[in-house]
Amino acid sequence: MQTYPEIAPKLVIHGGLLDTRKTLTQARHTQEKFHDALAAVVKESFDILCSVGARNAVLYAVRALENEPLFNAGTGSVLQSDGQARMSAGLIDSQTGHFSGVINVQHVKNPIDIAQLLAKEPNSILAGELATRYAQQRNIPYYNPITSARQQEYEQQSMHQTGTVGAVALDSKGVICAGTSTGGIGGEIPGRVSDSPTVAGTYASSVAGVSCTGIGEQIIDHAVATRIVTRVQDGIPLQIAVDKTLLEARVRDYCFGLISLDYTGKVVVGKTQEQEYYQLLYASYDGQRLSVYP
Structure with a gap:
């Protein structure tokens, strides 16, 4: 693995692609809550990045x-059409080159922790009831992630779509790690698989890392994360790789957003939908410069 000792650690996180037309409330104080939450998480996670590296920082974030x-x-995960919360997460870093993921796990607090456990297994992706049983067998405490707000939204058939969460980090040793976690799209067929626990939605190599959010089926069809990272591996600058990928997706009227980071610490974020009401919630930090949206 290459190392880049002159490159300062960098971290970028996201809180999903928000369609403000479908939210229950978009008052100013709600925007401020998103801002404050993202700013706090990215700063705290950056301390982890500097002390114990990219993978631990992504897990923390x-x-x-x-x-x-x-x-x-x-x-706060949204509910599927049967009223159940089923969560998914994916994780990969450039040091191991090994992807691990959990699909439609239930009754756990942090799906990303199950993805981390699976990284140590010969079978690194598990799904559904057996993924939940795997977590129970490893003494992961039972947890109900359904909030009263999500239950109310489900009963009113008005999903508050704030998308997926994710993080991409670069540490001082040149390791790049990407992780993504989601509750799904809300109201979907029980057992539906999102992009987050696949390399289409979460991917990293020694040159770049990507975490996606949006309509998972479209992200999978477009192989977004791997497409961008492969282009960077082929010598295309990250900004151009992202722009080209988004342009191709816009032709098909796809709806997704992404965060990305390359081995130089360059951060690129973007979304396919250019309208103002689509907001990609994200924050980046390098120890000095903090960028947060909104």
């Missing part, structure tokens, strides 16, 4: 976002 009911992951 995604776990913190899963614990924030504002976002659709972990606590």
Whole structure:
């Protein structure tokens, strides 16, 4: 593995692609809550990045976002059509080159932790009831992630779509790690598989890492994360790789957003839908410069 000792650590996180037309409330104070939550998580996670590396920073960041009911992951996950919360997460870093993921796990607080456990297994992706049983067998405490707000939205058939959460980090050793976690799209067929626990939605190599959010089927069809990283591996700058990928997706009227980071610390974020009411919630930090949207 290459190392880049002159490159300062960098971290970028996201809280999903928000369609403000479908939210229950979009008052100014709600925007401020998103801002404050993202800013706090990215700063805290950066300390982890500097002390114990990219993978631990991504785990910390995604776990913190899963614990924030504002976002659709972990606590606050939206409900599938049968009223159940089924959560998914994916994780990969450039040091191991090994992807691990959990699909439609239930009754856990932090799905990203199950993805981390599976990284140590010969079978690194598990799904459904057996994924839940796997977590129970490893003494992961039972947890109900369904909030009263999500239950109310389900009963009113008005899903508060704040998308997926994710993080991409670069540490001082040049390791890049990407992780993503989601509660799904809400109201979907029970057992539906999202992009988050696949390399289409979560991918990293020694040159770049990507975490996606949006309509998972479209992200999978477009192989977004791997497409971008492969282009960077082929010598295309990250900004151009992202722009080209988004342009191709716009032709097909796809709806997704992404965060990305390359081995130089360059951060690129983007979304396919250019309208103002589509907001990609994200934050980046390098120890000095903090960028947060909204």
